[in-house]
Amino acid sequence: MPDRPTFREEPVSFVRRSGRMSEAQERAFVDLAPHYLIEVPRDTAWTSVHPDALMDAAERYGRRAPLVVEVGSGQGHAIVAAAAVHPDTDFLAVEVFRAGLARTMLDADRAGVRNLRLIEANAPEVLSSFLPAGSADEVWVFFPDPWHKKRHTKRRLVRAGFGAIAGHALRDGGLLRLATDWEEYAVQMRDVLDAEPEFVRAFEGDWAERFDGRVMTAFERKGIAKGREIRDLVYRRVSQGAG
Numbered sequence: 001m002p003d004r005p006t007f008r009e010e011p012v013s014f015v016r017r018s019g020r021m022s023e024a025q026e027r028a029f030v031d032l033a034p035h036y037l038i039e040v041p042r043d044t045a046w047t048s049v050h051p052d053a054l055m056d057a058a059e060r061y062g063r064r065a066p067l068v069v070e071v072g073s074g075q076g077h078a079i080v081a082a083a084a085v086h087p088d089t090d091f092l093a094v095e096v097f098r099a100g101l102a103r104t105m106l107d108a109d110r111a112g113v114r115n116l117r118l119i120e121a122n123a124p125e126v127l128s129s130f131l132p133a134g135s136a137d138e139v140w141v142f143f144p145d146p147w148h149k150k151r152h153t154k155r156r157l158v159r160a161g162f163g164a165i166a167g168h169a170l171r172d173g174g175l176l177r178l179a180t181d182w183e184e185y186a187v188q189m190r191d192v193l194d195a196e197p198e199f200v201r202a203f204e205g206d207w208a209e210r211f212d213g214r215v216m217t218a219f220e221r222k223g224i225a226k227g228r229e230i231r232d233l234v235y236r237r238v239s240q241g242a243g
């Protein structure tokens with residue numbers, strides 16, 4: 001019996017966007033991907049990470065350092081900025097949006113960022129299959145698609161079961177940081193993670209303080225412009241049985 005979730009049977013939290021990439025973006029894939037992009041061995045379906053593949057961080061980054069993973073990194077604004085100011089930490093951006101990955105590589109290259117790698121794949125698969133257990137110090141989920149229509153909420157990334165998926169990749173004591181401008185999704189995230197035995201709240205009161213390592217992205221700006229509250233959450237992974 002397989003002991004990993006089979007993601008092809010689950011609704012995914014993204015739609016594949018078509019649309020052409022600009023010339024610069026196409027070039028990023030040719031010129032910059034060899035340095036930045038980690039090719040993940042795949043199963044037959046596009047999104048399926050091969051269940052036997054495992055990332056060797058020391059080989060990928062050429063050293064051993066704390067690892068921060070951002071899932072759904074979009075254009076890469078947050079992770080490129082963080083990688084630039086924390087050269088002693090390794091960063092991994094996981095995204096399905098090719099033009100966003102291209103933009104991330106171009107910005108990283110321009111900023112001289114070398115401690116960043118990118119993966120084009122369905123994030124839950126990367127967290128649960130490709131990253132070795134306990135290999136990440138932090139997992140970030142900033143402004144995930146809210147899928148606000150009732151019939152779509154099952155597509156949300158942070159839903160029942162997500163704690164186990166993120167918890168697999170995180171080391172004991174590691175942090176799961178989240179932010180959203182969608183109040184009802186924020187409440188769902190908190191309910192889901194409060195119920196996960198391997199996580200405890202790392203904040204007091206109803207919501208966490210704004211994470212000062214998170215730069216303002218277009219999604220946050222848009223939420224603020226629409227008068228929405230930005231909600232931050234942060235959870236600490238505890239070893240099973242200790243929490």
Ligand SMILES: C[S@@+](CC[C@H](N)C(=O)[O-])C[C@H]1O[C@@H](n2cnc3c(N)ncnc32)[C@H](O)[C@@H]1O
Nearest residue numbers: 013014072073074095096097122123142143217
């Ligand atoms: C609303 S955007 C936010 C981007 C970025 N975090 C920010 O704050 O600017 C959400 C992003 O998550 C990506 N995404 C959604 N589901 C994903 C998944 N399962 N795996 C990888 N990326 C995903 C989407 O392609 C999109 O770029």
